[in-house]
Amino acid sequence: MNADITELRKDPITGRWAIIYVDGQRELPKWEPVGADGDTENCPFCEGHEDRTSPEIFAYRKEGTYPNTPGWFVRCIPHIRPWLSVRANLDRKGLGLFDMMHSIGAHEVIIETPHHDCDYHNSSLEQVVRILSTYRNRIVDLKKDQRLKYVLIFKNRGKPAGSLHVSHAHSQVIATPVVPIRTIQELHGTLKYFKMKDRCIFCDIIRQELKDGVRVVDENETFLCLIPYASRFPYECLILPKRHRAQFSQIEDAELKGLAQLFKRIFNRLHQVLNDPPYNCVLHDAPNTVPQKGAWQTIDQDYHWHFEIIPRIMRTAGFEWGSGFHINPIAPEKAVQDLRSISLKIDETKC
């Protein structure tokens, strides 16, 4: 027995609980810095290797260069082994108690840089704007297909985060014919609050966090980064627009620049404090088709898009999967201090 003091904290949106070490802290397990594997020879995502991928769907390129040749900044291609594909028919079926459908959808890869060893923390502002702008482009494009109910954009960096095959920085885009359960759970939470208060719960959290100050990592005019009160993982970060917005696709060009600036700063802080950690970065966006009647008709007022960044420095075990409870060995308020205390090195831009 020892003198650790833990608190149970409830996430106001989903209702799940986290056990947080508020006094005393657990040792974090060791992790390998992601680093660069240096294997540019065999990397299908490096500039000059365009013929090793499927033809591009979208790209930002230098003027005068041709698709599927060098000269690009960001490239979007179909996934080589898609989990879902747009060719199939939906074909919903009931099998007794069970429901299934064919996995119609889309699965794309966004190659975020022509350089093998670049990532958000050492990229130029212009380059991060291009990446985020590609996110917007893919969402707007895929949401035109009314069968696709949700577009999920996520990034896995490093093997512990699930990036097993290619270390070159990339995101993935998945469009699904159903709304994912995590989104539905968030939507239930935000709707419940909206019905009670007639306000967006994320907007209220932003107001409270800006007033308290102890969980705000960084901010600029348009965006805010905080560590959630009931964080599941150490150094988990949330990036939110200060202005209420349900759909990421509504983001304006000027705002993209503000978001890119904050991205650079946050990932630079994480890179320095956690020594190049593996991470997941996931966009939580509103679904495509909103049932105009029934529960979700206020979605544009009650939902608020955000990025969730999870450094993958802890393993999840049976307890987490079985309960939805999480044990977080580092209090959000302590993690914020760590992230704030370093000097930013965002001028050492390589890419």
Added chain:
Amino acid sequence: MNADITELRKDPITGRWAIIYVDGQRELPKWEPVGADGDTENCPFCEGHEDRTSPEIFAYRKEGTYPNTPGWFVRCIPHIRPWLSVRANLDRKGLGLFDMMHSIGAHEVIIETPHHDCDYHNSSLEQVVRILSTYRNRIVDLKKDQRLKYVLIFKNRGKPAGSLHVSHAHSQVIATPVVPIRTIQELHGTLKYFKMKDRCIFCDIIRQELKDGVRVVDENETFLCLIPYASRFPYECLILPKRHRAQFSQIEDAELKGLAQLFKRIFNRLHQVLNDPPYNCVLHDAPNTVPQKGAWQTIDQDYHWHFEIIPRIMRTAGFEWGSGFHINPIAPEKAVQDLRSISLKIDETKC
């Protein structure tokens, strides 16, 4: 692009979706067999090292032996660094939007065997009965404290499953002052079905699976093991009582024997087919205190306890955390064939 065929399958209880490879299959990543580290010298859980742990709360022992000395079969001790403790006051608080309470509760460890290199797959029937009977004992005991709303029992085996410090087989017991969100989600699902059909959804699933036969791994008179229709992970197994039961604590002595027999068989199958995989095994039980008014008054009729066994041979990535969607590279029907096809080696009992 290739000819993989995937299906989207919906879990009838929670409503989450899984993408399942039904034709063609993905290569599984490699994993290390858990094995035994052989380090009996430094193991605090080996027989003879009783003085290295806190005093035991409960034990099965040879007649005439004393607590905290050799001669035990199963020992239950307090966790050395508990996440929650029974000493604290609950002290619920609202902090603006946020809810917290002190982490009142219990955190115990069940040492499942005096031998360093034993596990379910090579243990005797009597020993597995003792382990499961210890589960029952701890639940009955902890549920006497009305402040504790839930008792979670889980086992992590191997580092990838979260067992970082001690390789000697053990389970953990956590009692919490709140009902975990995963349980609440299951309860919502089972209640919704019960309201519609006046029947337990698990009982209906058992009937349908026994009729279909293609997802049943093994069964005996009292228990059934199946791979769920919308499995999240390859070779994920569910063990359920055939007779409707909400609370694990209701299990009778004769039934414990049937459950132990199935445990031995299932873990022997998994051990052989997956070469001693890391795994989590989690008991999903009904909560302690049922609000007698309101939503959960039918819990004894609509909920059905079960064990969830998850071989930890895949990594979860950003997609799973962000969406609640899972990608399962091996169809449940295929995994069942693999598990059924081996010859059981349950007579080679070592422990």
